[in-house]
Each structure stands twice: as C-alpha cells, then as structure tokens.
Amino acid sequence: MNKQELLNIIKAKINDKIQSFENLIAETRASNNDTKSSMGDKYETGREMLQQEINNLQRQLNEALNQQSIIQKISAEASGKVQTGALVKTDKGLFYVAVSVGEIILENQKIMTVSAESPLIKAMSGKKAGETFSVNAVSQTIWSIE
Structure with missing residues (x-):
C-alpha cells in the first residue's frame, strides 16, 4: 500500500473542503450584503440568520484548516505501532x-x-x-x- 498516495488523497480532500467552505462563506456574505442594501430594517431576523450561517461555516472551515495542519505533519514512513500516520x-x-x-x-x-x-x-x-x-x-x- 502506498501511504504517500493515501496522504495525497487526504490532502486533496481537505483542500477541496476548505475551498468549498471559503466559497460558501463568500456567497453567504454577498447574500447578507444584498439583504442589507435592498430590504431595510424589517428584515433584521433574516440577516441574523445569515450571520449565524456564516459563523457555522467559519467553524467548519476552522476545523478543516486544523485537519490540514495535522495532515501536513504526518509522515509516510512505516510505523511499528499504532500512532498517527500508521x-x-x-x-x-x-x-x-x-x-x-x-x-x-x-x-x-x-x-x-x-x-x-x-x-x-x-x-x-x-x-x-x-x-x-x-x-x-x-x-x-x-x-x-x-
């Protein structure tokens, strides 16, 4: 089994996830800005819901960035016991x-x-x-x- 290839697949999956979250956050922010400029104050609830969605996406993005940080430190070297990278x-x-x-x-x-x-x-x-x-x-x- 090629552990380096496995690591590369995981890195690609995490990078895709990060890109997806960044795009969703940008789209949601743009939607939030549209709401602010076109709808007025009676739609505060909708804007708050969009802000909560942005916060949720940001948390998920931070988790993906944390995973990326962990995976960067993993070596494809053989391991004799159960540990990270095994x-x-x-x-x-x-x-x-x-x-x-x-x-x-x-x-x-x-x-x-x-x-x-x-x-x-x-x-x-x-x-x-x-x-x-x-x-x-x-x-x-x-x-x-x-």
Missing part, C-alpha cells in the same frame, strides 16, 4: 490514523481514515501487530501496521 490492518478492516475524512478506496481496498482522538484509535494506541483490543464490546486483532 496504516493498521485488523480482522475488521483497514484504518489510517490521521484525520477523519471518511472512507477512501485505494488499490481496490477500503480504508477508513480515523482521527487519533477517536475511541477506536485510543483503544488500539501503542499496540503492535498480533495484539488484541476491544471497543464497544467488539474485539479486534491487529494483523499488521505499516
């Missing part, structure tokens, strides 16, 4: 410890990207191939770590 194969699936951007299909394999802060990764953190861990009463065995 590709972990268990009897239940293939997990990449980085940031959570969902499922990625690479080389015809489904890989779940998982945050190092997730309960699953916390349960397997520091473990090595051959060791077993349990999350929500489901036991898994680590087959390999790259």
